[in-house]
Amino acid sequence: MSAALEMRGISKSFPGIRALSDVDLVVESGEVHAIVGENGAGKSTLMKILAGVYQPDEGTILLGGEETRISGQLDARRRGIGMVYQELNLVPDLTVAENIALGRTPSRFGILQRRRLHEEAVAVLEALDARMDPSAILGSLTVSQQQIVEIAKAYALRPSIIVLDEPTSSLSEHEAQALFRVVRRMREEGIAIIYISHRLREVLDLADRVTVLRDGRQIETRESKGLTAGEMIRLMVGRDLTDVFPKRDVPIAETVLEVEGLTRAGAFENVSFEVRAGEIVGLAGLVGAGRTEVARAIFGLDRAQAGTVRVDGAEVRARTPGKGLASGIAYVPEDRKRDGIVPSASIKDNISLPVLGRLSAGGWISRGKEQRLAKEQVAALGVSPPVIDRPVDTLSGGNQQKVVIAKWLAARPRVLILDEPTRGVDVGAKADIHEIIGELAAAGTAILLISSELPEVLAVSDRIVVLHEGRVSAELGRAEADETSIMHAATGEAVTA
Template sequence: MDHHPLLWELEGITKVFPGVRANDGISIKLRAGEIHALLGENGCGKSTLIKILSGVHQPDGGTIRRRGEVVQLTSPIQARGQGVATVFQEFSLAPTLTVAENIFLGRYPRRGPLVDWRRMTREAEEVLGSLDIAIAPDRTVGTLSVAEQQLVEIAKAISIDATLLILDEPSTALGEQEIVALHKLLRRMKERGVSILYISHRLDEVVSLVDTATILKDGKVVSCSEGTKLDVNEIVSKMVGEDIDEHYPKQNNTTEKVLFSARNLSTANGVRNVSFEVKQGEVYGLGGVIGSGRTEIARAIFGIDPLTQGSISLDGRTIRIRNPRDAIRSGLALVPENRKSDGLFFNFNGGPNITTAALDKIRGQFLLKKRSESQVTRDYIDQLEISPAAATKFVNLLSGGNQQKVVIARWLFAGSRVLILDEPTQGIDIGAKIAVYNLINALTARGCAVILISSDHNELIAMSDRIGIIRHGALIETRPASDVTHAHLVQASAQPLAKDAA
């Protein structure tokens, strides 16, 4: 491997956030003309590390060298000036501008005081042509497919003479043919001497594409494969490591009565013929990696994405759900992954946030009964052990764990019997996590059914009764949680894409 010159070197990179050491002495060598995978389960420190390389975060300790010289990447603009180009999962393209305008955004070529449009089109054509990207420079970006937009992002990166290209989960939204085209493009860039840092959950694709892989766990490097052949099973065992013996206070409240069933659910958003049932008092986990289609299944059940086929039953009775309002009336609830933008009204205290899904219960003849609302709020503060501050303070001033409890209180007040919890403990500390686990036990003890989506594999296995494994929008199999291992969940994503076409 030494015939590839060392281009970038990270040495002892450390980054601490309140309560968590996200990067703990990470050292990585990135060579010219090499594709280097950065792997690990969610929460292992990958995102923090790429944000440090992109100039979004500054490390608390350690050194970054470019061609042997120490560099400080103090901002995204400064990192770009050093030749670092990052293609995040969320694109940074302006949809109303053309491909050429996006490629040269913020640095249009000029002739005197005016933009040299002809030169910009010509140079965009050269960049696109050199990468074999067949997209016209005058196309409006908003009219392009996701795959085409991604290629434009990469062309934009190349046009700034990037020496390091970072790709964060680039294949999540791509089909098989588009992935083949992306890999071809990356191999061409590798031949040009660019160093590529590639983050992906699809291990089959990683093994076929990359030269070297660094595996992170709990903010530390646990393995670097420099010079050795990559193997999916070996990667999985290193990513998973030893089971973390965290405290998961699981209660088994499952009954024999089927409360919820989904039959042959499909949507235009990638859900493919999904069928499963959940018993009263059961926690049914949806396992898989980011992009596997778990959230899309939740959206289908809750009426956010219309069904193209399939049916949903509650208590043995088929219910028609055309929108979230129908879902709420029927007794379904969704606690979304992003509670900040989708789950809470931050300009209200706990009371209105709890009662908002069932205002009829506190409505007088003309006005809402504030006294009733206050009593309801106090009741749930007691039942769910929510911070008493929720009665008077805006919910944005509460901790993440208390915010999550307020959302769950809302659905209990609305009379929900099936609760879909999408990443319910993401971004909250261990004390708040345990409070949420106790809350899941309280829900199932009441006879509710819980559908749990979690990328924390320890949590999913410990808190579920059964787990349905999801890959590319399809339910592969359902197992008792006690029979599921980390390897099942990670390897589910490592099956070759071609099998999914069957």
């Protein structure tokens, strides 16, 4: 029996870049086949060729054993290829049923057939064992439920192949389990599933086989059984990373950040904790628990209705991000593309944005100072390539994240809030970012770290504050914290604060 998909000898070049070189990929029906690799390894390019976005320079594609030329994205869908990208492509104001039917809404004589629309959505959701109301407005759902709607939309087209690109990047490990049930149900139906993720533990749990790409080349394809995360990392980066989450032992000094009774109705209530110089405090909890909302209020992006924030004993009245920054607080947001960078601007311009006042005199920016600052930050954080005039959107995800961090470090903050600092970056860049975090703590910066990856929180934090439905449900020391205790507190099963 022929494989659902064979990609043979696929090569692709862009001006000055060899993105793929002679890559082979074979995916069987009823298989979850993971593709892993660092940012820039060629994963996205290979999938865009499968989706008809790009044409390969060399190589052939076979679907069900028949050689095929995929002329475009519509052609790919017609041939049974479903794509679920990392960024959701849904309409928040429409219902679940309407989103599942996007682009193929049932109608007769130009009139929408709402009953048929609802019935088709019910059938799709039941087939995926996805428990949700088809008439619910999408924007009212959790991120994990919206991700399942995105998969249901692709599944409704009855594809033979589905590509899932970082489907859990916005989900906690607890919430990802619902999505895994959907993936396993599709595998049982005989759908060939290509699964791309930087979360290596979920790859090992979910995938039948794993293909590793590095620098646009296929390094190895192996059964996942018996494969370890350490072996995958070695294949991905070409070297051993003995500790992806390094933890430095640094002296912890005086209290720098004090949060007391912080409240914002509907988001969080009576949140209190402190962070000391040289300390990394992890802020854990399920998606929707209020972690990001608390961080935004501390920095001044959102206004708290009650409570106080102090830096070095002085009360911070952060009504705007500018005032938060002036008080010594910097915030690296969870969505770097939307909130962290100006994508089309250069590395230099992005880094200088928060400190233009320091670089200016008489209303004029000193280009010499701006260039020196950018070069210093690029060198300190290992941004690659170190070309300060290069647009940020031409960098890999990991290097874009380094630019976001560099931008705020240029402001020399006393408190650094990091919201999902390694989301969507590869293991090599993840290790680099954690090394940077360790260096900042060693220099006396007070760090508040938000992450949905429990291994990350556990590995780098000195203390962990857990939120459940907007309230502090536990505060755990490094020695007593583990995944079980955090999840008990995050789900409200145990209150040990």
